[in-house]
Amino acid sequence: MPSRSYMLFRKAILTEQQVVCSYDDRPRELCPHIIGHNKSGEEVVLAWQFAGESSGKLPQWRCLRLAQVRAISLRKGHWHEGASHRTEQTCVSAIDLDINIHVRKRR
Template sequence: MPSATFELLRNAVLTKRRVSFSYQGYHRETCPHAVGWKNGKEQVLVFQYAGESSKGLPPEGEWRCMPVANVADARIQAGPWMTASNHSQRQTCIDEVAAEVDY
C-alpha cells in the first residue's frame, strides 16, 4: 500500500500542483512530474524551482529524483505549476510509473 506522502505527491502530479517539503534536511519548493517505483521503492521526479540543496540550486531550477521515504512534511502549495524546457527528455528515475504529468 502506498505511503501517505506518495499519495499526496501522486495527487500533485495529476493536478499539476506545487509541493514543498524537507529532504535531507533542506527545504525544497518543487513541482512533481512523476511518481512511482524504482526497484520496488517509492520514487518521485520533481522540478525544484526554489529552496535549498546540499549542492546548490541553479537560478533556473533543476530536476531531482528522490526516494519518497526521505521526503518529510510534504504540503501542497498555491501558485503556478512550473517545469523546465527539457521536460520531454526520457526519465530514468522511475521504472514503474503510478502517475506522470500529462502535457
C-alpha cells in the first residue's frame, strides 16, 4: 500500500501541480517528474526543485526519499522542468509514473 506522501506526489504528477514541502528540514518547491521505488525498495521521487532552500544552487534535480518528506501540499502554478536531460536518471529504479511517458503521451 503506497504511503500518503506517495499518493500526493503521484497526484501532483498526474495533474501537473507544484509541490510545497519540507525535506531535510528545508522548505522546498518542486515539480515531480518520476515516482516509484529505488533499488532498496524505498518510495522515491525525482523532482525539479525550482525554489525554496537547498544545500546547492537552484534550480536543480532532486531525488527525494518520500519517508523523509513532511508538510506536503499541492498548488497550481507554472510547471517547471530541467532544461538538461544529458544523463539517465538513477533515482527511480522501478518507475510507477513518469510525466513524460505516462501522462503527456496520453494527450
